[in-house]
Amino acid sequence: MQKEQADPNTTASTSGHRHVPGGYHGNYLSVNLGPDDQTSVTAQRVSIDPSVLRRFLGGSGLGTWLLLEHGSATCDPLSPAAAIAFVFSPLVGSPLTTSAKFAVVSKSPLTDRINDSLASSGFAIAGKSVGCDALVVTGQAASPSILVIDQDEVRLEPAESLWGATCSDTQRQLTERFSSGWQFAVIGPAGERLVRYATISHDGRHAGRGGSGAVLGAKNIKAIAVRGTKTCQWAAPGDLLQLAKAMSKKSMGSATDKYRELGTATNLLLFNRLNTLPTRNFQQGYFEGAAALSPESMSIARKRTRAYCAACTIGCEHIYALSDQEGADGVRLEYENLFALGPLCGIGDPDVVLNASRRCDDMGIDTISAGGTIAFAMECVQRGQLDQPWLRFGDGVALLKAIELIGTGEGFGRELAQGSRRLAKSIGGDSIRFAAQVKGLELPGYEPRSLQTMALGLAVGTRGADHNRSGAYEVDFSARADRHDLVPATAALAIETEDKAALIDSLILCKFLRGIFTDFYGEAAEMLNLVTGWETTADELQCVSRRIITAKKWFNILAGWTPDEDTLPARFLNQPLPDDPAAQLDKQQLSASIRMYNEQRGWSPEGWIDRQHLEDLGLACFDRRAMGFEVACVSSRR
Numbered sequence: 001m002q003k004e005q006a007d008p009n010t011t012a013s014t015s016g017h018r019h020v021p022g023g024y025h026g027n028y029l030s031v032n033l034g035p036d037d038q039t040s041v042t043a044q045r046v047s048i049d050p051s052v053l054r055r056f057l058g059g060s061g062l063g064t065w066l067l068l069e070h071g072s073a074t075c076d077p078l079s080p081a082a083a084i085a086f087v088f089s090p091l092v093g094s095p096l097t098t099s100a101k102f103a104v105v106s107k108s109p110l111t112d113r114i115n116d117s118l119a120s121s122g123f124a125i126a127g128k129s130v131g132c133d134a135l136v137v138t139g140q141a142a143s144p145s146i147l148v149i150d151q152d153e154v155r156l157e158p159a160e161s162l163w164g165a166t167c168s169d170t171q172r173q174l175t176e177r178f179s180s181g182w183q184f185a186v187i188g189p190a191g192e193r194l195v196r197y198a199t200i201s202h203d204g205r206h207a208g209r210g211g212s213g214a215v216l217g218a219k220n221i222k223a224i225a226v227r228g229t230k231t232c233q234w235a236a237p238g239d240l241l242q243l244a245k246a247m248s249k250k251s252m253g254s255a256t257d258k259y260r261e262l263g264t265a266t267n268l269l270l271f272n273r274l275n276t277l278p279t280r281n282f283q284q285g286y287f288e289g290a291a292a293l294s295p296e297s298m299s300i301a302r303k304r305t306r307a308y309c310a311a312c313t314i315g316c317e318h319i320y321a322l323s324d325q326e327g328a329d330g331v332r333l334e335y336e337n338l339f340a341l342g343p344l345c346g347i348g349d350p351d352v353v354l355n356a357s358r359r360c361d362d363m364g365i366d367t368i369s370a371g372g373t374i375a376f377a378m379e380c381v382q383r384g385q386l387d388q389p390w391l392r393f394g395d396g397v398a399l400l401k402a403i404e405l406i407g408t409g410e411g412f413g414r415e416l417a418q419g420s421r422r423l424a425k426s427i428g429g430d431s432i433r434f435a436a437q438v439k440g441l442e443l444p445g446y447e448p449r450s451l452q453t454m455a456l457g458l459a460v461g462t463r464g465a466d467h468n469r470s471g472a473y474e475v476d477f478s479a480r481a482d483r484h485d486l487v488p489a490t491a492a493l494a495i496e497t498e499d500k501a502a503l504i505d506s507l508i509l510c511k512f513l514r515g516i517f518t519d520f521y522g523e524a525a526e527m528l529n530l531v532t533g534w535e536t537t538a539d540e541l542q543c544v545s546r547r548i549i550t551a552k553k554w555f556n557i558l559a560g561w562t563p564d565e566d567t568l569p570a571r572f573l574n575q576p577l578p579d580d581p582a583a584q585l586d587k588q589q590l591s592a593s594i595r596m597y598n599e600q601r602g603w604s605p606e607g608w609i610d611r612q613h614l615e616d617l618g619l620a621c622f623d624r625r626a627m628g629f630e631v632a633c634v635s636s637r638r
């Protein structure tokens, strides 16, 4: 196996003519695993122009730029040519709370659109210590391998003995095999078998949605191991430390109490009362068994411990013991696991939900898409449209069996592994009307008929139905909008939450911090300036947010996006939620709001982007490179 040294001479340096801002290394590490018939791996450091760093920052933003640079929009995401980027940020390694994060950015095998998954762990810190701002992997190893990046040395090691191992077993074996100082990102059996919603796991956490685990599995990479010692300079280290201390103090205040006390599941009972808890594949918004699943009940009935991501002062993670497995590791439970593997599948037994969540984590499967696809199949069985009579709502044994089949690729699991949109296509009939997905990504735990600003956010999201890129549910739970009456003017509020999320995901900080800021863009500018030495402003950062969202949209256009993708499934349109006549979403109103959203983004009413707008945002280089596609887009619009 050929080993190649990354060339440190091509690394941007403060001593050279190129000035690298504080917090950055000024380059990305480009790793090519080689074509199918070779066993080589090549790596080189590629300088990133400082103007790119200032325009895209890091995380999701810089990752989108890297994918556009690599021409990934037009690739099959599971082909060797497809790029997958692990992107750090200027804040990683700083004393700022919740800053140990990275983004995994690729084209999604589930949606065939842009996908960015954010995650926290020591992998972010160790990965950046290699001396790069991102790691971009292309090609395909000839056999199952571990990609080992030991600062300037990049090599492949055989992983045949790990193939088939769960995420936790893989992590355990790698920790034994490598010495201390290493961090790992791994895939489970689902990633190996190209489950379209397979995750990448690291230290028990997952870069979860959209199937980045399958992208790595298609490259024959079971794990990435990173170790390094390179550090970045901070522009104003003393002031940065003071700011970090103040932020840490605020992060432990009232704005984050609810996450510390009960975790992200804290709102489960409230959602149920408001008829917004998706139940039995979104057939209802109220689940009669919610009380037993609530964190209030579960924390009385079983042992619970709190955990923190690396470099976090909040600690929203709540780990619950399984009542039937004394001594076993507990299960990390989030609202999204709980809703998707509980009410969505009609399951009210907490032990089943915890076991299902654990098996998804072991297999490396996104819990929302797993629960969403299984719940969709259950409804198809209920309606007599699918001949899998064992797969019934409320049947915990069936839920656990379905997860096992997805992970092992056996029997009906192969079809479930495709996600609900592809499954609906193979089942046929009118099943696509009730497959709860947008662009192929299964809906998170927010009933769109009851939360109509969120309905707009879900419909237009570049990643598909997503609660992390659009935080529009916050608008619905405020006095700023009527959650049962979507009007075009609400588009501005949906944009506001989406813009903020784009900046948070590119800085990168945890979204649970957002309540501590009084002037989010101004405070973000202040922290970035102390890290980088820039003199950026709140206005500039708002422009950065808009640029990043437009860049993602542009990626999707190059990948074949058409306006009819920006909608919700027929189930949610023109018919009220059962038992809640007020929860009705009018299709015309949704369309009018989408048009308003597009216009306020500076796009055409249908959502196309013209050359002038790309130029205004500094994205015109991608327009020229993709001229053929751009012409096709322009000529197909009115």
Ligand code: SF4
Binding pocket: 098, 120, 259, 307, 308, 309, 312, 313, 314, 315, 316, 317, 510, 511, 512
């Ligand atoms: S608040 Fe929760 S999700 Fe955010 S960094 Fe801390 S532990 Fe992780």
